[in-house]
Amino acid sequence: MRKIPIIAKILGSLLCVTILSGCWDQKETEELAYVTVVGLDKDEENENMVKVTYVIANPEVGSLAEGGGGGGEPPLETISFSASDFITSRSLANTVISKEITYDVLRNIMVSEDFARDKDFIRWMYDITKEMEIRRDINLFVTKEDPSAFVQNNQPKMDTGPHKYYELIFNRGQDTGTIPPSEVGQFFRITEADADLFLGIYGTTEKSDNYKRDRDPDQFMAGELNYEGQTNTTQFAGSAVFKEGKMIDTLTIEETRLSYLLSTTMKQPEALLVALPDPFHEEYEVATKIYREKDIQINVNLKRDKPSIHATVPIKMSILTNHGMTNLAKYRDNREKLKKAFEETLNKEFEEFIKKTQEEYGSEPFGWSLAARKKFRTIPEFEEFDWMKTYPEMDVSIDTQIDLENFGRQTDLPKMKEVRD
Template structure:
């Protein structure tokens, strides 16, 4: 009898365990969207949705059979929302369209600046296939044009391109790595920074290597896409942009910076015709002290960083001269503090909000969330007195021998 019930229980267990496979789909029957583009349509209350669908035979064991095939298929349709567009693509695709591997969402700047964009992106999270880890990018041109023109020379698979670019963003700090999850966490008045990109060119030459926006970098060859700077979003709507330098600074003065180190250049204080390049390393969390009980609001920020000097074109003796070392250290601190205060003023005056997540420190001073909302953080921030201090420690000065001085020419 025990054996009978044991067999009966095992049979029912197998049935229950296999019921979850009823809606399974074979891989070869699915069309994996790797990039999704959103644009404003010519007709009101419609959007143009572009799907970049991966070709499963490229970069696989069957690659020899698909030598003349494109790595992806790009389809654009007009629809009221993303889900309707997803269904409409099935009119031309034989495989079931899925967002299971989607990791990049590109929004055209024209659409990002409209009030409709908020409703479009908010409703997108309903789809369980749309992962919140998906990277968000705002393109200057239409998202469809961006996707069509983005043909990286070194990567045949588009999904690999975005995967590798994501690793580079962590090491440069020239863009603010943003995804759906971070975007949704921003409440009404807070500012969100989204990656800014373009395939257009409006090249300019700056002496400071990071003061560019996407499309301005003087690039003569290479991949058509440039990603540098940030699109500033407020209330799920684009209201402006930051260049690469401003984006880096915004990430640096956050309490927990998403970048650990990057290379930057600074004016040589003893020879201002040249700039000194150094690796900047975040030496711990930024210390933020918010005093909401004072009028006006006071915010004190202390940023600990370490520097490793990489190049010294002016050949000023910083290696063995301690006096020169002190001058360089104080000069870099002043340059960083000046840039930080300039950015803070811009966010207060132009955007009337802050992207540094300082409101999290302010919330600790209130008993309830309702009290904090009543305080109106954005309004007080616009009139706040902000003090920013950089604590710079120089680890090394590059060359370990005394530099050879340059002989002045007759022209000098």
């Protein structure tokens, strides 16, 4: 028998290794249906079933590539049906959808308010942790209506690609502080820590009838902004409050922004545009741009009989409008007065909101339990302390520290008397 050269043996075995161990079950990109949004809703008839809604992006839309084409195709396909969970629903969907369903580009998970308020909601949510393809940084948002209705009503005129639309509107909403950052990973973390509240994005395509004209524009939630024009009917504003993995309430835009400013964990928005009452003229309001540059400082005192929290909120502020025409740039006294008045206004708002969280929710969405956790040597000791039980009883005091930055491009305003002369 001829001896096989050693190099041939090595090459042969290498070939075997590659052929035997290569990943031959992989799918090419064009053979997959990309689900960008999954919607979950209660099944009316069977409580062990869930109504799954898929929004599948059509890759060919918006692509001018020569090889692509598909000019007249719609940008997305939606499908809603009942399944035992949203993992097995993937194969079920293939009775209608021609390609394999993949969650690789899944960026948003949408649940109906009805479903989110259900006590069993958390059981379905934990399916996310089982599925390999789903990332933890996807957005969780709550819709007022049924997701299947939501996706049918949601018709963005310009950003037709579904993945793009949600990405853009959520990023912008988080920059302006109208909606909270709402990652599924955070949802699990907060739920498992069993101390704080989780804030989810709140949205709807239905116009609410409780819109009141005299209300402060920041006091509304999704669906309550009254607008006209030829555009999408979907609104994302405010937050859905989750306690122990179950939705308990909604927050308005203003409350969401207050949560941002008080939070130790949320990524701060670029800037919040807020109108505050003018301390010099009661009839006017001063539009301001505020943002928190540094971290909020939290002092938790557990030594006393009644535990207390003292939070210092450093805020940078620019004045955008000044209808009272008070000269702020020139006179230090005016500035001091303005600063003090604003600090008081904000303190009041903070304290009111904190009171609401203490009384209504029994916990807070600011991540303050993490600051308190430092005071304990072991996690069991902290769990013994039971944040959710003690927080409503705590003395909370807020100290807002405003740092005025600038007063607009033209700092000096003409005297009203001279203009009206």
